[in-house]
Amino acid sequence: MMKGLIYRDFCLIRKNWIPVFCISVGAVIWNILVQLSFEYGNFKKFLLDDPTDTSGAGELSRVIIYYIGLYIVPYFSLLLMDTLSIMRADLPVKWATNRKIFPVTALQWTLSIYSIKLIGLLIAVVLFLINGSIMAHMTGNTFGIYELNNMLLFACLYLLFDWVQIAFMVRVRTEKEMQFAAASPLLVMIPLLVLAYPKCKEYAAKLEVLIPEDIEMEMDVQERVSLTKGLLQSEFGVYRDAVAPYLWLIVLALLALGFYLTYLGIKRREK
Amino acid sequence: MKGLLYKEFMQNKIMLFAVGFCCVFISFFLGIMPFLLEDGIEKTEDNPATIMMMITITTLNYFFLLLFQGNFFQTDERKRWAYFIVSSPETAVGQVRSKYFFVLILDMSVLIWTYFFENIANAIQETLTGTTSISAILFFVHLFLSAFDIPFMVRFGTKGGNMMHTVIFVLCIAVGGIYFLFGDLSFFDSLDEVFDKIINFVQGEDISEWTYLGLGLFFWIAMGCYYLSYRLSCKFYLKGVEYYAK
Numbered sequence: 001m002m003k004g005l006i007y008r009d010f011c012l013i014r015k016n017w018i019p020v021f022c023i024s025v026g027a028v029i030w031n032i033l034v035q036l037s038f039e040y041g042n043f044k045k046f047l048l049d050d051p052t053d054t055s056g057a058g059e060l061s062r063v064i065i066y067y068i069g070l071y072i073v074p075y076f077s078l079l080l081m082d083t084l085s086i087m088r089a090d091l092p093v094k095w096a097t098n099r100k101i102f103p104v105t106a107l108q109w110t111l112s113i114y115s116i117k118l119i120g121l122l123i124a125v126v127l128f129l130i131n132g133s134i135m136a137h138m139t140g141n142t143f144g145i146y147e148l149n150n151m152l153l154f155a156c157l158y159l160l161f162d163w164v165q166i167a168f169m170v171r172v173r174t175e176k177e178m179q180f181a182a183a184s185p186l187l188v189m190i191p192l193l194v195l196a197y198p199k200c201k202e203y204a205a206k207l208e209v210l211i212p213e214d215i216e217m218e219m220d221v222q223e224r225v226s227l228t229k230g231l232l233q234s235e236f237g238v239y240r241d242a243v244a245p246y247l248w249l250i251v252l253a254l255l256a257l258g259f260y261l262t263y264l265g266i267k268r269r270e271k
Numbered sequence: 272m273k274g275l276l277y278k279e280f281m282q283n284k285i286m287l288f289a290v291g292f293c294c295v296f297i298s299f300f301l302g303i304m305p306f307l308l309e310d311g312i313e314k315t316e317d318n319p320a321t322i323m324m325m326i327t328i329t330t331l332n333y334f335f336l337l338l339f340q341g342n343f344f345q346t347d348e349r350k351r352w353a354y355f356i357v358s359s360p361e362t363a364v365g366q367v368r369s370k371y372f373f374v375l376i377l378d379m380s381v382l383i384w385t386y387f388f389e390n391i392a393n394a395i396q397e398t399l400t401g402t403t404s405i406s407a408i409l410f411f412v413h414l415f416l417s418a419f420d421i422p423f424m425v426r427f428g429t430k431g432g433n434m435m436h437t438v439i440f441v442l443c444i445a446v447g448g449i450y451f452l453f454g455d456l457s458f459f460d461s462l463d464e465v466f467d468k469i470i471n472f473v474q475g476e477d478i479s480e481w482t483y484l485g486l487g488l489f490f491w492i493a494m495g496c497y498y499l500s501y502r503l504s505c506k507f508y509l510k511g512v513e514y515y516a517k
Contacts, residue, residue, distance in 0.1 A: 030448070033448075033449065033452055034452065036452075036453075037452035037453060040453070041452045041453040042451065042453060042454070042456055043452065046456075
Protein backbone atom coordinates (compact mmCIF):
# COMPACT_ATOMS: atom_id res chain seq x y z
CA MET A 1 0.00 0.00 0.00
CA MET A 2 2.76 2.42 0.99
CA LYS A 3 4.62 1.71 -2.25
CA GLY A 4 1.52 2.64 -4.25
CA LEU A 5 0.98 5.81 -2.26
CA ILE A 6 4.58 6.97 -2.70
CA TYR A 7 4.35 6.20 -6.43
CA ARG A 8 1.15 8.25 -6.61
CA ASP A 9 2.83 11.18 -4.86
CA PHE A 10 5.79 10.98 -7.23
CA CYS A 11 3.42 11.15 -10.18
CA LEU A 12 1.75 14.23 -8.70
CA ILE A 13 5.01 16.04 -7.93
CA ARG A 14 7.04 15.08 -11.00
CA LYS A 15 6.19 18.33 -12.85
CA ASN A 16 7.79 20.29 -10.02
CA TRP A 17 10.63 17.88 -9.43
CA ILE A 18 11.93 17.63 -12.99
CA PRO A 19 12.74 21.37 -13.45
CA VAL A 20 14.12 21.74 -9.90
CA PHE A 21 16.30 18.65 -10.32
CA CYS A 22 17.52 19.80 -13.75
CA ILE A 23 18.35 23.29 -12.40
CA SER A 24 20.22 21.79 -9.41
CA VAL A 25 22.25 19.39 -11.55
CA GLY A 26 22.83 22.23 -14.05
CA ALA A 27 24.14 24.41 -11.21
CA VAL A 28 26.59 21.65 -10.17
CA ILE A 29 27.84 21.27 -13.77
CA TRP A 30 28.11 25.05 -14.18
CA ASN A 31 30.14 25.36 -10.95
CA ILE A 32 32.57 22.70 -12.16
CA LEU A 33 32.90 24.47 -15.52
CA VAL A 34 33.57 27.81 -13.79
CA GLN A 35 36.30 26.23 -11.66
CA LEU A 36 37.77 24.58 -14.79
CA SER A 37 37.79 28.02 -16.40
CA PHE A 38 39.81 29.30 -13.44
CA GLU A 39 42.31 26.48 -14.13
CA TYR A 40 42.48 26.53 -17.93
CA GLY A 41 39.99 29.01 -19.41
CA ASN A 42 39.21 32.69 -19.70
CA PHE A 43 38.88 33.33 -15.97
CA LYS A 44 42.51 32.24 -15.54
CA LYS A 45 43.52 34.44 -18.47
CA PHE A 46 41.63 37.58 -17.50
CA LEU A 47 41.41 37.34 -13.69
CA LEU A 48 44.31 35.29 -12.31
CA ASP A 49 47.03 35.97 -14.91
CA ASP A 50 46.25 39.64 -15.45
CA PRO A 51 49.63 41.48 -15.15
CA THR A 52 47.93 44.84 -14.45
CA ASP A 53 46.10 43.45 -11.39
CA THR A 54 48.23 44.07 -8.31
CA SER A 55 45.36 44.26 -5.84
CA GLY A 56 44.44 40.57 -5.89
CA ALA A 57 41.00 41.21 -7.41
CA GLY A 58 41.22 37.95 -9.40
CA GLU A 59 41.99 35.82 -6.33
CA LEU A 60 39.21 37.51 -4.38
CA SER A 61 36.66 36.98 -7.13
CA ARG A 62 37.60 33.29 -7.18
CA VAL A 63 36.94 33.04 -3.43
CA ILE A 64 33.58 34.80 -3.71
CA ILE A 65 32.53 32.75 -6.78
CA TYR A 66 33.49 29.56 -4.88
CA TYR A 67 31.22 30.38 -1.95
CA ILE A 68 28.32 31.49 -4.17
CA GLY A 69 28.67 28.27 -6.19
CA LEU A 70 28.84 26.16 -3.03
CA TYR A 71 25.61 27.43 -1.50
CA ILE A 72 23.56 28.08 -4.64
CA VAL A 73 23.04 24.33 -5.10
CA PRO A 74 21.13 23.68 -1.82
CA TYR A 75 19.23 26.92 -2.45
CA PHE A 76 17.67 25.23 -5.50
CA SER A 77 17.80 21.55 -4.52
CA LEU A 78 16.05 22.01 -1.16
CA LEU A 79 12.95 22.92 -3.17
CA LEU A 80 12.70 19.15 -3.80
CA MET A 81 11.30 18.97 -0.27
CA ASP A 82 8.26 21.00 -1.28
CA THR A 83 5.14 18.87 -1.00
CA LEU A 84 2.61 21.65 -1.48
CA SER A 85 1.96 20.59 -5.05
CA ILE A 86 0.89 17.09 -3.85
CA MET A 87 -1.74 18.59 -1.59
CA ARG A 88 -2.73 21.11 -4.28
CA ALA A 89 -3.27 18.31 -6.83
CA ASP A 90 -5.32 16.42 -4.23
CA LEU A 91 -7.89 19.22 -3.97
CA PRO A 92 -9.70 19.04 -7.35
CA VAL A 93 -9.91 15.21 -7.26
CA LYS A 94 -11.21 15.38 -3.66
CA TRP A 95 -8.65 12.84 -2.52
CA ALA A 96 -9.35 13.63 1.14
CA THR A 97 -12.93 12.32 0.68
CA ASN A 98 -12.28 9.62 -1.93
CA ARG A 99 -9.48 8.15 0.19
CA LYS A 100 -12.13 6.67 2.48
CA ILE A 101 -13.04 4.02 -0.10
CA PHE A 102 -9.41 2.76 -0.05
CA PRO A 103 -7.84 1.03 2.94
CA VAL A 104 -5.50 4.01 3.44
CA THR A 105 -5.16 5.41 6.95
CA ALA A 106 -4.29 8.99 7.80
CA LEU A 107 -0.95 7.77 9.14
CA GLN A 108 -0.08 6.03 5.85
CA TRP A 109 -1.01 9.10 3.82
CA THR A 110 1.14 11.36 6.02
CA LEU A 111 3.99 8.86 5.88
CA SER A 112 3.93 8.84 2.07
CA ILE A 113 4.05 12.67 1.93
CA TYR A 114 6.97 12.74 4.38
CA SER A 115 8.81 9.98 2.53
CA ILE A 116 8.87 12.29 -0.49
CA LYS A 117 10.13 15.11 1.71
CA LEU A 118 12.92 12.92 3.12
CA ILE A 119 13.92 11.68 -0.35
CA GLY A 120 14.07 15.35 -1.46
CA LEU A 121 16.31 16.20 1.51
CA LEU A 122 18.59 13.23 0.78
CA ILE A 123 18.95 14.21 -2.89
CA ALA A 124 19.73 17.80 -1.83
CA VAL A 125 22.43 16.60 0.60
CA VAL A 126 23.96 14.25 -1.99
CA LEU A 127 24.05 17.01 -4.64
CA PHE A 128 25.61 19.40 -2.13
CA LEU A 129 28.28 16.84 -1.19
CA ILE A 130 29.11 16.08 -4.84
CA ASN A 131 29.27 19.78 -5.74
CA GLY A 132 31.24 20.78 -2.65
CA SER A 133 33.79 17.98 -2.77
CA ILE A 134 34.56 18.49 -6.47
CA MET A 135 34.81 22.27 -6.11
CA ALA A 136 36.91 22.06 -2.95
CA HIS A 137 39.27 19.56 -4.62
CA MET A 138 39.72 21.91 -7.57
CA THR A 139 40.25 25.07 -5.52
CA GLY A 140 42.22 23.57 -2.64
CA ASN A 141 39.63 24.65 -0.07
CA THR A 142 38.55 22.47 2.81
CA PHE A 143 35.14 20.87 2.62
CA GLY A 144 33.63 18.90 5.45
CA ILE A 145 31.26 18.91 8.39
CA TYR A 146 31.45 22.73 8.68
CA GLU A 147 29.95 23.30 5.21
CA LEU A 148 27.45 20.49 5.70
CA ASN A 149 26.26 22.21 8.87
CA ASN A 150 25.68 25.39 6.90
CA MET A 151 23.59 23.43 4.45
CA LEU A 152 21.61 21.90 7.32
CA LEU A 153 20.94 25.41 8.61
CA PHE A 154 19.39 26.16 5.22
CA ALA A 155 17.31 23.00 5.57
CA CYS A 156 16.16 24.05 9.07
CA LEU A 157 15.06 27.43 7.73
CA TYR A 158 13.24 25.76 4.89
CA LEU A 159 11.51 23.31 7.26
CA LEU A 160 10.46 26.22 9.45
CA PHE A 161 8.69 27.80 6.47
CA ASP A 162 7.27 24.42 5.56
CA TRP A 163 5.98 23.93 9.10
CA VAL A 164 4.01 27.23 8.88
CA GLN A 165 2.68 26.21 5.48
CA ILE A 166 1.47 22.84 6.76
CA ALA A 167 -0.28 24.48 9.71
CA PHE A 168 -2.38 26.46 7.24
CA MET A 169 -2.67 23.78 4.61
CA VAL A 170 -4.33 21.10 6.70
CA ARG A 171 -7.34 23.40 7.12
CA VAL A 172 -7.61 24.17 3.38
CA ARG A 173 -10.76 23.19 1.51
CA THR A 174 -10.82 25.53 -1.51
CA GLU A 175 -8.29 26.70 -4.11
CA LYS A 176 -8.42 30.25 -2.73
CA GLU A 177 -7.50 29.06 0.74
CA MET A 178 -4.72 27.02 -0.86
CA GLN A 179 -3.24 30.18 -2.39
CA PHE A 180 -3.27 31.81 1.03
CA ALA A 181 -1.60 28.73 2.54
CA ALA A 182 1.06 28.86 -0.20
CA ALA A 183 1.85 32.47 0.73
CA SER A 184 1.80 31.79 4.49
CA PRO A 185 5.63 31.36 4.87
CA LEU A 186 5.79 35.12 4.27
CA LEU A 187 4.42 35.48 7.82
CA VAL A 188 7.76 34.11 9.10
CA MET A 189 9.96 35.27 6.25
CA ILE A 190 9.22 39.02 6.57
CA PRO A 191 9.96 39.29 10.33
CA LEU A 192 13.13 37.19 9.82
CA LEU A 193 14.30 39.48 7.00
CA VAL A 194 13.59 42.57 9.09
CA LEU A 195 15.58 41.08 11.99
CA ALA A 196 18.46 39.99 9.73
CA TYR A 197 18.70 43.27 7.78
CA PRO A 198 21.06 45.19 10.18
CA LYS A 199 23.36 42.15 10.47
CA CYS A 200 23.47 41.72 6.66
CA LYS A 201 24.23 45.42 6.23
CA GLU A 202 27.12 45.17 8.68
CA TYR A 203 28.38 42.05 6.89
CA ALA A 204 28.21 43.74 3.48
CA ALA A 205 30.10 46.78 4.81
CA LYS A 206 32.90 44.51 6.13
CA LEU A 207 33.11 42.69 2.81
CA GLU A 208 33.16 45.94 0.87
CA VAL A 209 36.31 47.07 2.66
CA LEU A 210 38.12 43.89 1.63
CA ILE A 211 37.13 43.95 -2.04
CA PRO A 212 39.68 46.26 -3.63
CA GLU A 213 38.55 49.10 -5.83
CA ASP A 214 41.75 51.09 -5.52
CA ILE A 215 44.81 49.28 -6.86
CA GLU A 216 47.24 50.81 -4.40
CA MET A 217 45.88 49.48 -1.14
CA GLU A 218 48.24 48.95 1.73
CA MET A 219 47.04 45.46 2.60
CA ASP A 220 48.86 42.45 1.19
CA VAL A 221 46.99 40.35 -1.41
CA GLN A 222 47.25 37.08 0.52
CA GLU A 223 46.24 38.81 3.74
CA ARG A 224 43.16 40.27 2.05
CA VAL A 225 42.23 36.91 0.51
CA SER A 226 42.53 35.08 3.84
CA LEU A 227 40.54 37.82 5.62
CA THR A 228 37.76 37.58 3.01
CA LYS A 229 37.73 33.79 3.34
CA GLY A 230 37.54 34.07 7.10
CA LEU A 231 34.73 36.59 6.91
CA LEU A 232 32.75 34.49 4.45
CA GLN A 233 33.23 31.40 6.61
CA SER A 234 32.83 32.63 10.14
CA GLU A 235 30.52 35.64 10.36
CA PHE A 236 27.50 33.57 11.31
CA GLY A 237 29.67 30.80 12.70
CA VAL A 238 29.16 31.89 16.31
CA TYR A 239 25.43 31.22 16.13
CA ARG A 240 25.88 28.15 13.99
CA ASP A 241 28.60 26.51 16.11
CA ALA A 242 26.45 26.68 19.22
CA VAL A 243 23.82 24.46 17.60
CA ALA A 244 26.08 22.54 15.18
CA PRO A 245 26.16 19.18 17.02
CA TYR A 246 22.39 19.19 17.28
CA LEU A 247 21.60 20.32 13.73
CA TRP A 248 20.69 16.84 12.50
CA LEU A 249 18.48 16.46 15.54
CA ILE A 250 16.85 19.85 14.88
CA VAL A 251 16.15 18.89 11.26
CA LEU A 252 14.64 15.58 12.39
CA ALA A 253 12.63 17.29 15.15
CA LEU A 254 11.24 19.83 12.67
CA LEU A 255 10.35 17.00 10.29
CA ALA A 256 8.68 15.04 13.11
CA LEU A 257 6.75 18.11 14.25
CA GLY A 258 5.55 18.78 10.71
CA PHE A 259 4.63 15.11 10.39
CA TYR A 260 2.59 15.17 13.60
CA LEU A 261 0.87 18.41 12.58
CA THR A 262 -0.09 17.01 9.16
CA TYR A 263 -1.34 13.78 10.74
CA LEU A 264 -3.45 15.71 13.25
CA GLY A 265 -4.87 17.95 10.52
CA ILE A 266 -5.83 14.97 8.32
CA LYS A 267 -7.38 13.20 11.31
CA ARG A 268 -9.39 16.28 12.20
CA ARG A 269 -10.68 16.63 8.64
CA GLU A 270 -11.93 13.05 8.76
CA LYS A 271 -14.29 13.80 11.62
CA MET B 272 -11.26 33.57 -43.97
CA LYS B 273 -12.30 37.15 -43.09
CA GLY B 274 -14.49 35.79 -40.30
CA LEU B 275 -11.70 33.65 -38.88
CA LEU B 276 -9.31 36.60 -38.94
CA TYR B 277 -11.94 38.75 -37.20
CA LYS B 278 -12.29 35.97 -34.62
CA GLU B 279 -8.52 35.99 -34.04
CA PHE B 280 -8.53 39.72 -33.35
CA MET B 281 -11.54 39.49 -31.03
CA GLN B 282 -10.19 36.47 -29.12
CA ASN B 283 -6.72 37.90 -28.63
CA LYS B 284 -7.70 41.44 -27.70
CA ILE B 285 -5.92 41.32 -24.35
CA MET B 286 -2.75 39.76 -25.71
CA LEU B 287 -2.70 42.26 -28.58
CA PHE B 288 -3.00 45.05 -26.05
CA ALA B 289 -0.14 43.50 -24.03
CA VAL B 290 2.15 43.27 -27.08
CA GLY B 291 1.20 46.80 -28.17
CA PHE B 292 1.79 48.17 -24.68
CA CYS B 293 5.21 46.47 -24.41
CA CYS B 294 6.29 47.80 -27.83
CA VAL B 295 5.08 51.36 -27.19
CA PHE B 296 6.46 51.45 -23.63
CA ILE B 297 9.90 50.10 -24.59
CA SER B 298 10.09 52.40 -27.61
CA PHE B 299 9.27 55.56 -25.67
CA PHE B 300 11.23 54.53 -22.58
CA LEU B 301 14.45 53.71 -24.42
CA GLY B 302 14.06 55.88 -27.49
CA ILE B 303 12.93 59.21 -26.14
CA MET B 304 13.40 59.32 -22.37
CA PRO B 305 17.25 59.43 -22.43
CA PHE B 306 17.11 62.50 -24.66
CA LEU B 307 14.61 64.37 -22.50
CA LEU B 308 16.70 63.98 -19.33
CA GLU B 309 19.11 66.78 -18.49
CA ASP B 310 22.15 64.48 -18.17
CA GLY B 311 20.94 62.12 -20.90
CA ILE B 312 22.37 61.41 -24.33
CA GLU B 313 23.54 64.47 -26.22
CA LYS B 314 21.57 65.51 -29.30
CA THR B 315 24.03 65.39 -32.18
CA GLU B 316 23.72 64.42 -35.79
CA ASP B 317 24.77 60.82 -36.60
CA ASN B 318 25.17 59.91 -32.94
CA PRO B 319 26.20 56.20 -32.80
CA ALA B 320 24.44 55.83 -29.42
CA THR B 321 21.15 56.86 -31.04
CA ILE B 322 21.53 54.31 -33.82
CA MET B 323 22.39 51.50 -31.39
CA MET B 324 19.41 52.49 -29.26
CA MET B 325 17.06 52.28 -32.26
CA ILE B 326 18.47 48.85 -33.17
CA THR B 327 17.86 47.68 -29.57
CA ILE B 328 14.28 48.98 -29.64
CA THR B 329 13.52 47.27 -32.95
CA THR B 330 15.00 43.97 -31.72
CA LEU B 331 13.03 44.14 -28.46
CA ASN B 332 9.78 44.86 -30.33
CA TYR B 333 10.17 41.71 -32.42
CA PHE B 334 11.28 39.77 -29.36
CA PHE B 335 8.03 40.66 -27.56
CA LEU B 336 6.03 39.52 -30.56
CA LEU B 337 7.87 36.18 -30.57
CA LEU B 338 7.39 35.87 -26.81
CA PHE B 339 3.61 36.29 -26.92
CA GLN B 340 3.14 34.29 -30.13
CA GLY B 341 2.26 31.05 -28.32
CA ASN B 342 -0.72 32.69 -26.61
CA PHE B 343 -2.35 33.41 -29.99
CA PHE B 344 -2.42 29.68 -30.65
CA GLN B 345 -3.52 28.70 -27.16
CA THR B 346 -6.90 30.43 -27.49
CA ASP B 347 -8.12 27.85 -30.03
CA GLU B 348 -6.79 24.78 -28.24
CA ARG B 349 -10.16 23.07 -27.72
CA LYS B 350 -11.02 19.71 -29.20
CA ARG B 351 -14.65 20.75 -29.79
CA TRP B 352 -13.58 23.81 -31.81
CA ALA B 353 -10.97 21.82 -33.76
CA TYR B 354 -13.47 19.15 -34.87
CA PHE B 355 -16.06 21.82 -35.67
CA ILE B 356 -13.72 23.85 -37.89
CA VAL B 357 -12.49 20.73 -39.68
CA SER B 358 -16.08 19.77 -40.53
CA SER B 359 -16.92 23.30 -41.72
CA PRO B 360 -16.24 24.47 -45.35
CA GLU B 361 -13.10 26.29 -44.10
CA THR B 362 -11.51 23.00 -42.95
CA ALA B 363 -8.17 22.77 -41.15
CA VAL B 364 -6.52 24.68 -44.01
CA GLY B 365 -8.65 27.77 -43.32
CA GLN B 366 -7.96 27.59 -39.61
CA VAL B 367 -4.18 27.30 -40.07
CA ARG B 368 -4.18 29.93 -42.83
CA SER B 369 -5.96 32.42 -40.58
CA LYS B 370 -3.31 31.86 -37.88
CA TYR B 371 -0.46 32.39 -40.36
CA PHE B 372 -2.09 35.55 -41.73
CA PHE B 373 -2.65 36.80 -38.20
CA VAL B 374 1.05 36.37 -37.32
CA LEU B 375 2.02 38.02 -40.62
CA ILE B 376 -0.28 41.00 -39.94
CA LEU B 377 1.20 41.43 -36.45
CA ASP B 378 4.70 41.18 -37.87
CA MET B 379 3.87 43.91 -40.40
CA SER B 380 2.30 46.03 -37.66
CA VAL B 381 5.56 45.92 -35.71
CA LEU B 382 7.46 46.86 -38.89
CA ILE B 383 5.13 49.83 -39.48
CA TRP B 384 5.29 50.83 -35.80
CA THR B 385 9.13 50.84 -35.74
CA TYR B 386 9.19 52.92 -38.94
CA PHE B 387 6.61 55.33 -37.49
CA PHE B 388 8.41 55.53 -34.14
CA GLU B 389 11.77 56.08 -35.80
CA ASN B 390 10.38 59.19 -37.45
CA ILE B 391 9.01 60.49 -34.13
CA ALA B 392 12.30 59.73 -32.37
CA ASN B 393 14.32 61.36 -35.15
CA ALA B 394 12.20 64.50 -34.89
CA ILE B 395 12.82 64.69 -31.14
CA GLN B 396 16.48 63.68 -31.25
CA GLU B 397 17.16 66.02 -34.19
CA THR B 398 19.06 63.30 -36.02
CA LEU B 399 18.63 60.78 -38.81
CA THR B 400 19.14 57.18 -37.69
CA GLY B 401 17.84 55.29 -40.74
CA THR B 402 17.39 51.91 -39.03
CA THR B 403 14.53 50.83 -41.31
CA SER B 404 16.90 48.37 -43.00
CA ILE B 405 17.47 46.60 -39.66
CA SER B 406 13.72 46.54 -39.06
CA ALA B 407 13.15 44.96 -42.47
CA ILE B 408 15.82 42.32 -41.82
CA LEU B 409 14.31 41.53 -38.41
CA PHE B 410 10.89 41.23 -40.06
CA PHE B 411 12.21 38.38 -42.20
CA VAL B 412 14.18 36.89 -39.30
CA HIS B 413 10.93 36.76 -37.34
CA LEU B 414 9.19 35.08 -40.28
CA PHE B 415 12.05 32.59 -40.50
CA LEU B 416 11.90 31.77 -36.77
CA SER B 417 8.09 31.52 -36.83
CA ALA B 418 8.36 29.08 -39.73
CA PHE B 419 10.11 26.66 -37.36
CA ASP B 420 8.14 27.60 -34.27
CA ILE B 421 4.52 27.36 -35.49
CA PRO B 422 4.53 23.75 -36.85
CA PHE B 423 5.73 22.53 -33.45
CA MET B 424 2.90 24.41 -31.73
CA VAL B 425 0.38 22.99 -34.18
CA ARG B 426 1.73 19.42 -33.95
CA PHE B 427 2.32 19.17 -30.19
CA GLY B 428 0.11 21.96 -28.81
CA THR B 429 1.41 25.19 -27.29
CA LYS B 430 2.83 23.24 -24.35
CA GLY B 431 5.07 21.26 -26.70
CA GLY B 432 5.95 24.48 -28.56
CA ASN B 433 6.87 26.22 -25.31
CA MET B 434 8.95 23.24 -24.29
CA MET B 435 10.86 23.60 -27.55
CA HIS B 436 11.36 27.33 -26.81
CA THR B 437 12.74 26.48 -23.38
CA VAL B 438 15.06 23.78 -24.73
CA ILE B 439 16.43 26.09 -27.45
CA PHE B 440 16.80 28.95 -24.97
CA VAL B 441 18.66 26.76 -22.43
CA LEU B 442 20.89 25.33 -25.18
CA CYS B 443 21.75 28.84 -26.41
CA ILE B 444 22.53 29.98 -22.86
CA ALA B 445 24.65 26.85 -22.23
CA VAL B 446 26.62 27.19 -25.47
CA GLY B 447 27.07 30.95 -24.90
CA GLY B 448 28.16 30.33 -21.30
CA ILE B 449 30.70 27.67 -22.24
CA TYR B 450 32.07 29.90 -24.99
CA PHE B 451 32.35 32.75 -22.47
CA LEU B 452 34.30 30.49 -20.08
CA PHE B 453 36.67 28.82 -22.55
CA GLY B 454 36.27 30.44 -25.99
CA ASP B 455 38.30 33.11 -27.73
CA LEU B 456 37.17 36.49 -26.40
CA SER B 457 39.70 38.56 -28.30
CA PHE B 458 36.90 40.19 -30.31
CA PHE B 459 36.06 42.18 -27.16
CA ASP B 460 39.27 44.14 -27.79
CA SER B 461 37.98 45.21 -31.18
CA LEU B 462 34.40 45.78 -30.08
CA ASP B 463 34.48 49.35 -31.39
CA GLU B 464 35.23 48.02 -34.86
CA VAL B 465 32.20 45.69 -34.67
CA PHE B 466 29.94 48.59 -33.63
CA ASP B 467 31.40 50.74 -36.41
CA LYS B 468 30.61 48.00 -38.93
CA ILE B 469 27.00 47.76 -37.69
CA ILE B 470 26.55 51.53 -37.86
CA ASN B 471 28.09 51.65 -41.34
CA PHE B 472 25.74 48.88 -42.43
CA VAL B 473 22.69 50.71 -41.07
CA GLN B 474 23.73 53.90 -42.81
CA GLY B 475 24.37 52.05 -46.07
CA GLU B 476 28.14 52.61 -46.19
CA ASP B 477 30.84 50.03 -47.03
CA ILE B 478 28.45 47.24 -47.92
CA SER B 479 29.72 44.67 -50.35
CA GLU B 480 27.61 43.31 -53.21
CA TRP B 481 27.80 39.86 -51.63
CA THR B 482 26.06 41.15 -48.51
CA TYR B 483 23.21 42.49 -50.64
CA LEU B 484 23.02 39.20 -52.51
CA GLY B 485 23.03 37.21 -49.25
CA LEU B 486 20.29 39.36 -47.75
CA GLY B 487 18.18 39.11 -50.86
CA LEU B 488 18.53 35.34 -50.85
CA PHE B 489 17.71 35.20 -47.12
CA PHE B 490 14.46 37.14 -47.68
CA TRP B 491 13.35 34.66 -50.33
CA ILE B 492 14.40 31.69 -48.18
CA ALA B 493 12.48 33.10 -45.17
CA MET B 494 9.33 33.54 -47.26
CA GLY B 495 9.73 30.06 -48.74
CA CYS B 496 10.19 28.54 -45.28
CA TYR B 497 7.10 30.36 -44.01
CA TYR B 498 5.02 28.95 -46.87
CA LEU B 499 6.43 25.44 -46.40
CA SER B 500 5.75 25.66 -42.68
CA TYR B 501 2.13 26.62 -43.49
CA ARG B 502 1.74 23.55 -45.70
CA LEU B 503 3.23 21.33 -42.98
CA SER B 504 0.99 22.83 -40.29
CA CYS B 505 -2.10 22.11 -42.43
CA LYS B 506 -1.06 18.44 -42.50
CA PHE B 507 -0.30 18.30 -38.78
CA TYR B 508 -3.41 20.10 -37.53
CA LEU B 509 -5.61 17.07 -36.77
CA LYS B 510 -2.72 15.11 -35.26
CA GLY B 511 -2.04 18.00 -32.88
CA VAL B 512 -5.64 17.99 -31.63
CA GLU B 513 -4.85 14.85 -29.61
CA TYR B 514 -2.49 16.87 -27.45
CA TYR B 515 -5.15 19.44 -26.42
CA ALA B 516 -6.07 19.27 -22.73
CA LYS B 517 -9.78 20.17 -23.15
